[in-house]
Amino acid sequence: MLLNQPLKQKLLELLSPEQVLTDELDLKFYSYDSSFHAKLNRFFPEAVVFPRSTQEVSAVMRLAYEHNISVTPRGAGTGETCGCVAVQGGIIMDLSPWDTIEEVDVANMQVFVRPGVVHANLNTHLEKYGLFFPPDPGSSRMCTVGGMVSNNSSGLRAVKYGTTEQYILGLEVVLPNGDVIITGGQNSRAIKNVSGMNLTKLFVGAEGTLGVITKIRLRVWPKPKGRGLAMAVFDNLEEAPQAVLDVYRGGILPSGIEILDDSAIKAINMYKPEINLPNAEAILLFEVDGNPAGVEWEGQQIKEIVSRRAIKVEWATEPERIKSLWQGRSVVATAAARIRPDGSRIFAGEDISVPLNKVTECLRRIKKMAKEYGVAVVNYGHIGDGNVHTAPVINLDNQAEVEQVKKLTDAIHRLAIELGGATTGEHGVGAVRACYATAEHGEALKVMHRIKHTLDPTGIMNPGKLLPPEGDDYSA
Amino acid sequence: MLSQLKQLEDVKDQFQKCVRCGLCRSVCPIFKEDRRETTAPRGKVFLTQMLSSGEIEPGSKVSDKLSMCLLCESCSSECPSGIEVHKLVILARSMVSEKCPSLTNQLIFKKIWTKPQLLNRCVGLLRAGQSFGLLNIGYKMGFLPKSSGLLGQLPGRPARYALPETFPAITKQRARVGYFLGCATNYMFPEVAYSTVKVLSYLGCEVVIPKNTNCCGLPQMANGELATGQQLAAHNLEIFSQAEVEALICDCASCSATLSHSRDGDLPVYDAVSYIMQQLQPDFENRRKINKAITYHDPCHLAKAQKITTQPRQLLQMLPGIEYREMPGAGDCCGGAGTFVIKNFDMSMRILDRKIANIKDTGAELVATCCPTCTMQLSYGLSRHGLNVEVAHPLELLAESLGL
Ligand SMILES: Cc1cc2nc3c(=O)[nH]c(=O)nc-3n(C[C@H](O)[C@H](O)[C@H](O)COP(=O)(O)OP(=O)(O)OC[C@H]3O[C@@H](n4cnc5c(N)ncnc54)[C@H](O)[C@@H]3O)c2cc1C
Ligand code: SF4
Ligand code: SF4
Numbered sequence: 001m002l003l004n005q006p007l008k009q010k011l012l013e014l015l016s017p018e019q020v021l022t023d024e025l026d027l028k029f030y031s032y033d034s035s036f037h038a039k040l041n042r043f044f045p046e047a048v049v050f051p052r053s054t055q056e057v058s059a060v061m062r063l064a065y066e067h068n069i070s071v072t073p074r075g076a077g078t079g080e081t082c083g084c085v086a087v088q089g090g091i092i093m094d095l096s097p098w099d100t101i102e103e104v105d106v107a108n109m110q111v112f113v114r115p116g117v118v119h120a121n122l123n124t125h126l127e128k129y130g131l132f133f134p135p136d137p138g139s140s141r142m143c144t145v146g147g148m149v150s151n152n153s154s155g156l157r158a159v160k161y162g163t164t165e166q167y168i169l170g171l172e173v174v175l176p177n178g179d180v181i182i183t184g185g186q187n188s189r190a191i192k193n194v195s196g197m198n199l200t201k202l203f204v205g206a207e208g209t210l211g212v213i214t215k216i217r218l219r220v221w222p223k224p225k226g227r228g229l230a231m232a233v234f235d236n237l238e239e240a241p242q243a244v245l246d247v248y249r250g251g252i253l254p255s256g257i258e259i260l261d262d263s264a265i266k267a268i269n270m271y272k273p274e275i276n277l278p279n280a281e282a283i284l285l286f287e288v289d290g291n292p293a294g295v296e297w298e299g300q301q302i303k304e305i306v307s308r309r310a311i312k313v314e315w316a317t318e319p320e321r322i323k324s325l326w327q328g329r330s331v332v333a334t335a336a337a338r339i340r341p342d343g344s345r346i347f348a349g350e351d352i353s354v355p356l357n358k359v360t361e362c363l364r365r366i367k368k369m370a371k372e373y374g375v376a377v378v379n380y381g382h383i384g385d386g387n388v389h390t391a392p393v394i395n396l397d398n399q400a401e402v403e404q405v406k407k408l409t410d411a412i413h414r415l416a417i418e419l420g421g422a423t424t425g426e427h428g429v430g431a432v433r434a435c436y437a438t439a440e441h442g443e444a445l446k447v448m449h450r451i452k453h454t455l456d457p458t459g460i461m462n463p464g465k466l467l468p469p470e471g472d473d474y475s476a
Numbered sequence: 477m478l479s480q481l482k483q484l485e486d487v488k489d490q491f492q493k494c495v496r497c498g499l500c501r502s503v504c505p506i507f508k509e510d511r512r513e514t515t516a517p518r519g520k521v522f523l524t525q526m527l528s529s530g531e532i533e534p535g536s537k538v539s540d541k542l543s544m545c546l547l548c549e550s551c552s553s554e555c556p557s558g559i560e561v562h563k564l565v566i567l568a569r570s571m572v573s574e575k576c577p578s579l580t581n582q583l584i585f586k587k588i589w590t591k592p593q594l595l596n597r598c599v600g601l602l603r604a605g606q607s608f609g610l611l612n613i614g615y616k617m618g619f620l621p622k623s624s625g626l627l628g629q630l631p632g633r634p635a636r637y638a639l640p641e642t643f644p645a646i647t648k649q650r651a652r653v654g655y656f657l658g659c660a661t662n663y664m665f666p667e668v669a670y671s672t673v674k675v676l677s678y679l680g681c682e683v684v685i686p687k688n689t690n691c692c693g694l695p696q697m698a699n700g701e702l703a704t705g706q707q708l709a710a711h712n713l714e715i716f717s718q719a720e721v722e723a724l725i726c727d728c729a730s731c732s733a734t735l736s737h738s739r740d741g742d743l744p745v746y747d748a749v750s751y752i753m754q755q756l757q758p759d760f761e762n763r764r765k766i767n768k769a770i771t772y773h774d775p776c777h778l779a780k781a782q783k784i785t786t787q788p789r790q791l792l793q794m795l796p797g798i799e800y801r802e803m804p805g806a807g808d809c810c811g812g813a814g815t816f817v818i819k820n821f822d823m824s825m826r827i828l829d830r831k832i833a834n835i836k837d838t839g840a841e842l843v844a845t846c847c848p849t850c851t852m853q854l855s856y857g858l859s860r861h862g863l864n865v866e867v868a869h870p871l872e873l874l875a876e877s878l879g880l
Contacts, residue, residue, distance in 0.1 A: 021514075025532065025541070026514050028532075029519045029522060032496055032522065038496070039496075050511075076501060077498060094513075096511065097511035097512075139499075141499060141502040142497070142498040143498075271558075333495075333556070334495050334557045337495070337557055342489065396492040
């Protein structure tokens with residue numbers, strides 16, 4: 001049901017005027033996230049609300065539930081899948097301004113935060129206590145912890161530290177009917193807890209389709225004191241994934257292993273010539289962290305192991321040098337566009353995950369497909385866990401290119417499934433990858449639908465995301 | 477280049493290149509306060525895109541949205557896709573002002589601010605109004621904006637009257653340079669102008685200060701009168717080219733940013749502090765001591781627009797007797813941004829309050845900065861918070877230390 005004037009008035013009774021937007025121009029600004037899908041299409045909400053308490057969230061949900069209005073939770077809008085965009089209209093609930101770090105419980109190694117806290121700000125705050133929240137998405141400076149929990153985000157250091165889900169001890173969630181629950185034990189501060197069903201994990205990665213997360217109990221870790229980085233240069237792409245396996249076999253678990261292929265190297269050098277990466281088929285970056293002596297030892301081991309395949313390996317522990325070696329990796333996501341003067345980088349088909357022993361084949365086939373479809377791409381990613389990021393660079397004004405890139409990204413997603421991988425390693429499904437759910441999950445999809453139906457019987461919670469409409473079968 | 481900006485249509489590739497990554501949300505001082513996508517730099521890219529494509533019409537709502545920008549360049553200097561958001565805002569303001577002209581804007585920025593003699597008279601009237609307490613009454617009765625307190629007490633005589641057209645080098649001549657006297661320095665801080673000229677002269681520069689220069693052009697560009705601003709900048713640059721100087725020096729960050737980004741000839745434009753530190757390298761031995769704890773505020777138009785951050789700090793740290801204290805968030809905007817504070821006083825004060833808290837944290841007795849509008853804003857904020865902290869240009873301190 002669409003929001004009519006009396007309902008908008010009701011929203012204003014629940015919240016203060018500054019917490020509600022209904023002006024047509026204001027609403028336009030909430031029609032996008034970072035996805036290509038939102039570049040091609042416009043999805044306008046009918047209202048945007050900014051609640052600042054669990055009670056306010058609950059009151060809005062109750063109203064929406066009574067009147068059958070869709071609600072789409074939103075963090076910083078850095079998702080790549082249209083997840084936080086109101087594809088079926090209704091209310092957008094922007095939680096990003098609600099960014100209080102409520103408590104750092106140092107004695108129990110956990111923190112309590114509201115959903116809008118920006119990841120980098122949380123870690124800056126935790127630094128004072130010698131702690132950190134390890135998952136580290138490339139969007140650290142902008143994305144919210146609520147968004148990270150909902151997308152089960154991860155990043156460069158997932159190899160060693162895993163994904164967001166490993167750190168969520170409990171959640172406060174407002175259900176679609178306005179009821180409030182606390183998962184992980186309502187008064188619990190325990191770290192280990194197997195009591196009851198694991199509802200926490202149900203909401204992590206649910207992309208806002210089961211409820212609104214209003215408070216997060218996060219496990220934090222001591223911040224390692226030492227850090228080092230090895231940069232290895234390869235003149236043959238095949239050697240790079242092999243070198244990664246060699247390092248694992250050598251008994252070393254780096255905190256992150258990143259790959260840049262020749263297209264990524266070119267893009268970075270065009271963006272910032274001073275970074276001056278060597279021309280090569282691939283560059284691997286191995287990050288090691290821990291106690292300084294251990295870091296040095298592991299770094300030397302990596303250097304020795306990787307030198308057997310690489311043409312050059314540099315090991316650095318000085319912060320300035322590490323920063324400059326990392327610089328390329330940290331800018332590549334958006335610097336990709338530089339490979340074509342008239343090109344724009346788009347976020348589509350950008351996040352597949354494949355088994356480690358299929359990474360080389362995957363990269364080769366993506367390059368080949370891109371050539372066939374006539375689309376320029378830049379490849380990089382978290383090779384340590386098989387997560388490949390492909391950045392297509394196209395001229396958005398050229399309709400033929402837009403059509404070709406749609407075909408390419410579909411082929412990339414299908415390649416991931418064919419290789420025994422997943423259509424998304426960390427960015428999520430949102431409105432753009434639900435169509436692959438049947439092929440990926442088979443019968444399990446029916447159970448997902450049943451869970452959704454139980455918690456959200458009227459389907460108001462972020463509709464059109466994560467799951468394909470019931471009964472649809474896109475697998476063909 | 478500011479001089480090449482014409483219309484939004486010409487930069488439409490920027491709209492497509494914006495990947496909407498949102499990185500700019502993390503640095504925008506206005507977004508930090510407002511927290512809505514409608515004020516985020518990413519939102520401004522989208523707004524200008526809609527404006528350019530005709531999806532929305534220029535009007536007061538659009539104009540209000542566009543006014544929520546300090547042109548501080550924090551976003552542009554961070555954007556990995558190379559989007560110059562501030563330039564999109566300048567172009568969009570120009571488009572709105574063309575399609576829906578504002579008579580007040582035209583009167584102030586096109587008619588008065590382009591004619592030095594008229595501007596002089598207006599400032600004279602303002603000064604008289606201040607002396608007779610009329611401004612205070614006007615403010616109290618609500619005729620004048622809340623920001624009128626920012627002016628402080630206007631000095632008696634603009635610097636223009638006291639400066640000769642050529643000021644000789646008082647030590648062995650090493651260079652012949654032009655000095656650009658900006659409006660705010662001229663009317664509000666003549667002492668800064670005298671310090672700059674004296675220091676340059678002491679360090680071996682013959683300083684040329686042509687009488688017929690005009691406003692640098694930034695207030696016009698920032699307020700929708702782009703072509704007028706560009707003409708002013710070009711006029712100023714032409715005058716200095718004809719004066720056959722080796723370099724053009726400005727002690728106002730906004731003027732040096734505008735002129736250096738508008739020049740298409742060979743004449744280099746320098747911020748005064750960086751010119752002095754790089755080219756003239758003063759020695760600090762046996763100089764007068766300035767026994768003060770000092771911190772530094774980076775003007776956006778110096779740090780972000782011109783990437784100058786180290787030289788002012790070097791200068792301050794070399795001054796004898798000074799205890800230098802770096803402030804947290806030294807590079808954060810102070811919220812002044814020329815005319816922004818007049819149009820958006822409340823937002824400006826919210827941004828300023830953060831800055832003042834950071835200054836307070838350092839416990840410094842003096843804040844140095846290289847921009848007269850920052851100086852006005854900081855002085856106002858410090859007195860609003862009852863803090864007894866001075867604000868000065870680094871060259872005033874250098875002049876004092878050199879005994880000039
Ligand atoms: C340049 C760039 C680099 C990136 N790098 C990475 C990376 O390395 N790793 C990675 O995993 N991701 C990455 N991302 C993707 C994105 O940043 C993450 O998915 C991030 O966690 C999204 O957070 P957000 O606050 O922007 O959420 P949004 O995009 O606003 O929302 C994401 C989803 O979460 C839901 N949601 C948000 N808040 C709540 C809440 N409180 N309750 C319930 N549901 C909610 C929304 O409905 C939506 O479905 C990157 C994105 C960009 C633009
Ligand atoms: S302007 Fe730049 S930083 Fe901001 S969203 Fe666009 S690409 Fe990202
Ligand atoms: S120029 Fe400054 S105020 Fe304007 S959008 Fe960019 S960061 Fe915000």
